[in-house]
Amino acid sequence: MGSTEHEKPVLSVVRSRPPSEVDTRPRSVTRYQAGATIDCEQRPRSVTVLSGWVCEMRILHDGRRQIFGFVLPGDTLEIRPSRSLDTSAPVALTRLELMETAQQSGAEDARRRKEAWLYDHVVRLGRLTAKERMLHLLLEFYDRLDAAGLVTAGSYRLPLTQEVFADYLGLSVVHINRTIQQLRADGSLVLRSGSVTLANRNRLAAKACYELQAGSEIGRRA
Amino acid sequence: MGSTEHEKPVLSVVRSRPPSEVDTRPRSVTRYQAGATIDCEQRPRSVTVLSGWVCEMRILHDGRRQIFGFVLPGDTLEIRPSRSLDTSAPVALTRLELMETAQQSGAEDARRRKEAWLYDHVVRLGRLTAKERMLHLLLEFYDRLDAAGLVTAGSYRLPLTQEVFADYLGLSVVHINRTIQQLRADGSLVLRSGSVTLANRNRLAAKACYELQAGSEIGRRA
DNA sequence: CGACTTCTTGAACCGAGTCAAGAAGGGTGG
DNA sequence: CCACCCTTCTTGACTCGGTTCAAGAAGTCG
Numbered sequence: 001m002g003s004t005e006h007e008k009p010v011l012s013v014v015r016s017r018p019p020s021e022v023d024t025r026p027r028s029v030t031r032y033q034a035g036a037t038i039d040c041e042q043r044p045r046s047v048t049v050l051s052g053w054v055c056e057m058r059i060l061h062d063g064r065r066q067i068f069g070f071v072l073p074g075d076t077l078e079i080r081p082s083r084s085l086d087t088s089a090p091v092a093l094t095r096l097e098l099m100e101t102a103q104q105s106g107a108e109d110a111r112r113r114k115e116a117w118l119y120d121h122v123v124r125l126g127r128l129t130a131k132e133r134m135l136h137l138l139l140e141f142y143d144r145l146d147a148a149g150l151v152t153a154g155s156y157r158l159p160l161t162q163e164v165f166a167d168y169l170g171l172s173v174v175h176i177n178r179t180i181q182q183l184r185a186d187g188s189l190v191l192r193s194g195s196v197t198l199a200n201r202n203r204l205a206a207k208a209c210y211e212l213q214a215g216s217e218i219g220r221r222a
Numbered sequence: 223m224g225s226t227e228h229e230k231p232v233l234s235v236v237r238s239r240p241p242s243e244v245d246t247r248p249r250s251v252t253r254y255q256a257g258a259t260i261d262c263e264q265r266p267r268s269v270t271v272l273s274g275w276v277c278e279m280r281i282l283h284d285g286r287r288q289i290f291g292f293v294l295p296g297d298t299l300e301i302r303p304s305r306s307l308d309t310s311a312p313v314a315l316t317r318l319e320l321m322e323t324a325q326q327s328g329a330e331d332a333r334r335r336k337e338a339w340l341y342d343h344v345v346r347l348g349r350l351t352a353k354e355r356m357l358h359l360l361l362e363f364y365d366r367l368d369a370a371g372l373v374t375a376g377s378y379r380l381p382l383t384q385e386v387f388a389d390y391l392g393l394s395v396v397h398i399n400r401t402i403q404q405l406r407a408d409g410s411l412v413l414r415s416g417s418v419t420l421a422n423r424n425r426l427a428a429k430a431c432y433e434l435q436a437g438s439e440i441g442r443r444a
Numbered sequence: 445c446g447a448c449t450t451c452t453t454g455a456a457c458c459g460a461g462t463c464a465a466g467a468a469g470g471g472t473g474g
Numbered sequence: 475c476c477a478c479c480c481t482t483c484t485t486g487a488c489t490c491g492g493t494t495c496a497a498g499a500a501g502t503c504g
Contacts, residue, residue, distance in 0.1 A: 058341070058345060060431050062431070065349070066344060066345045066348045068344055118340055118344070119280070119310055121344060122288060122290055122340070122343060122344060125392060126347050126390075127286045127392060130460075161481085161483090163481095163482080169348070170347060170348030174461075174484085175459085175460050177483065177484060177485090178484090180483095193469095209283065209284070384450075385450080393492070394492070394493055394494080395450090395451085396492085397491085397492050399451065399452060402451095403453095
């Protein structure tokens with residue numbers, strides 16, 4: 001948290017590939033490359049993520065980055081104009097397939113759920129330790145992906161670099177790395193080449209102050 | 223952040239006075255005492271704060287507390303049922319006067335603004351230092367209260383204890399205290415007996431990575 | 445004037461950051 | 475298929491922002 005010069009090498013994700021839209025095919029499916037900023041030159045629109053992960057992030061003028069949340073396969077994403085990286089913009093973390101969302105049904109519910117995730121995030125950042133933050137987040141992913149049928153035999157694909165974890169959890173990359181080492185040593189999880197398996201979900205939930213309360217109750221009401 | 227026994231003496235604000243509603247007078251004005259939890263046994267309702275400050279907070283099972291946001295005079299507050307202190311509930315920080323909000327006009331705008339504040343809060347917690355967090359927050363209060371005509375000669379009333387700052391900014395009370403000492407020594411602010419005066423708003427904004435962007439632009443659109 | 449919050453301050457400790465450098469992956473082109 | 479390059483992951487050593495514990499001073503309210 002040196003207060004001078006937070007000149008991170010710009011997130012590869014943002015730097016290396018131009019935010020270009022690629023190959024729009026029939027059925028109104030839009031594809032983006034990893035690293036693309038998802039904007040709408042046109043009117044605001046609502047899309048559903050068919051595959052891939054998106055995050056919403058802000059970049060401060062001195063280079064510090066904060067990620068606000070993730071959009072997972074099956075989730076919907078509201079794209080509003082006039083949002084740039086110094087306020088908050090959606091960025092593709094992987095190759096993406098988006099589809100225009102047909103009806104607005106469930107929009108209110110999606111908003112509630114998103115708000116609940118944001119509240120949980122505030123608690124993580126404000127009151128949890130590094131280890132708790134990491135576990136808490138992985139448990140959230142577990143529940144969200146499970147609801148979407150994307151958890152198999154207790155494990156799921158997790159296409160995030162440690163830098164992305166750092167920018168989401170408000171920690172440094174180095175400390176994220178060390179935290180993951182500890183969790184592995186604990187036997188809390190297995191994490192390798194883009195997949196995680198959590199050992200004993202309930203015990204971990206207790207250890208990380210994770211409560212499915214808000215998010216999932218609201219989710220079930222859908 | 224000790225991972226064991228976060229047994230804070232329960233926030234006086236929560237402990238000392240029972241969350242009782244007091245003296246409902248004509249014109250549908252409701253009063254609460256400081257420390258009251260604002261619930262709705264009835265249907266969800268929307269109220270406008272005539273005077274006093276409210277916060278929304280969650281209390282973890284081990285006693286750690288996190289405050290999500292503040293509702294200032296002039297702001298509206300949506301009260302939904304089924305929210306308790308372990309998820310997120312509004313609590314009166316001072317004596318309060320609430321009024322039933324008449325029309326729903328501006329409800330969408332209020333929600334946008336609240337979301338923008340929450341995003342700023344995430345940045346504070348995730349990426350700013352203690353000094354920056356404090357300044358950033360005081361600047362947000364400045365702008366919000368200024369818009370409500372509650373800033374006089376560059377200063378405003380701020381009825382928050384250091385404990386409340388700590389629970390909002392994700393820091394310890396002791397460190398909040400030391401941070402305020404530093405800001406005073408800097409000449410950044412004058413803060414005494416419930417009032418603040420910020421020296422040179424623009425310079426402080428630069429120092430704290432505060433940008434009125436999101437919040438105020440949306441605000442102005444109203 | 446008590447009694448209780450709230451604010452301050454000191455000292456010791458530790459979680460997390462920074463700097464730096466090397467190892468391991470993953471694409472790409474020849 | 476290998477060589478090269480760039481990104482991502484690891485690890486060590488050191489620093490520092492922030493926490494904890496503790497106790498005393500200053501406010502506030504009945």
